[in-house]
Amino acid sequence: MFNSLPRSVYLILFVILTAGNISVYRTILAPQTLKTSVLEVGKKGSAILVRSSDGAIILIDTGPDASILRALGKELPPWQRKIDAVLLTSEKNSAVGGLPDVLSHYHVTQQISLTRDQRLTFGTDTYIDIEIRKNAPAGVFVSDGVSVHSIR
Numbered sequence: 001m002f003n004s005l006p007r008s009v010y011l012i013l014f015v016i017l018t019a020g021n022i023s024v025y026r027t028i029l030a031p032q033t034l035k036t037s038v039l040e041v042g043k044k045g046s047a048i049l050v051r052s053s054d055g056a057i058i059l060i061d062t063g064p065d066a067s068i069l070r071a072l073g074k075e076l077p078p079w080q081r082k083i084d085a086v087l088l089t090s091e092k093n094s095a096v097g098g099l100p101d102v103l104s105h106y107h108v109t110q111q112i113s114l115t116r117d118q119r120l121t122f123g124t125d126t127y128i129d130i131e132i133r134k135n136a137p138a139g140v141f142v143s144d145g146v147s148v149h150s151i152r
Contacts, residue, residue, distance in 0.1 A: 034053075035050070035051045039063070039071035039072070041064065041065070042065050042094070042097070045065070045097070047061045048060040049071075049072070049075050049076075056085075062095070064097035065097050069102070069105055081106055082106065082108075084140070084151050088112070099111075
């Protein structure tokens with residue numbers, strides 16, 4: 001039976017199996033990456049949208065007003081109505097003013113405030129570490145240097 005098939009069938013089958021094998025290994029061994037988008041919201045506001053390779057969505061700050069909804073609409077598909085975490089780095093209106101609008105249009109799983117008692121002066125750097133752990137029950141962690149929050 002196998003001798004009756006032309007060699008081109010074996011060649012095509014070999015190419016298909018090789019391409020499938022390469023695709024599977026690229027998916028399994030893909031590097032853990034974060035895709036970040038800086039969103040311009042309002043006149044003086046900004047927000048950062050972070051998406052992990054496993055699909056976790058994190059919004060850092062919300063900007064001063066409802067213009068965050070337009071910015072999120074450009075970055076997220078229309079059916080995406082869940083945000084895994086909203087991180088608030090300040091109590092200023094330019095960072096949290098759009099929060100009520102985000103909460104009314106998206107299902108936010110966690111809201112994390114990274115503000116501290118000390119006030120940062122203009123020009124002071126704030127560091128937020130986002131770590132992805134593959135094959136862990138909670139695969140995305142956020143740390144502000146004081147505490148660690150599990151996102152997903």
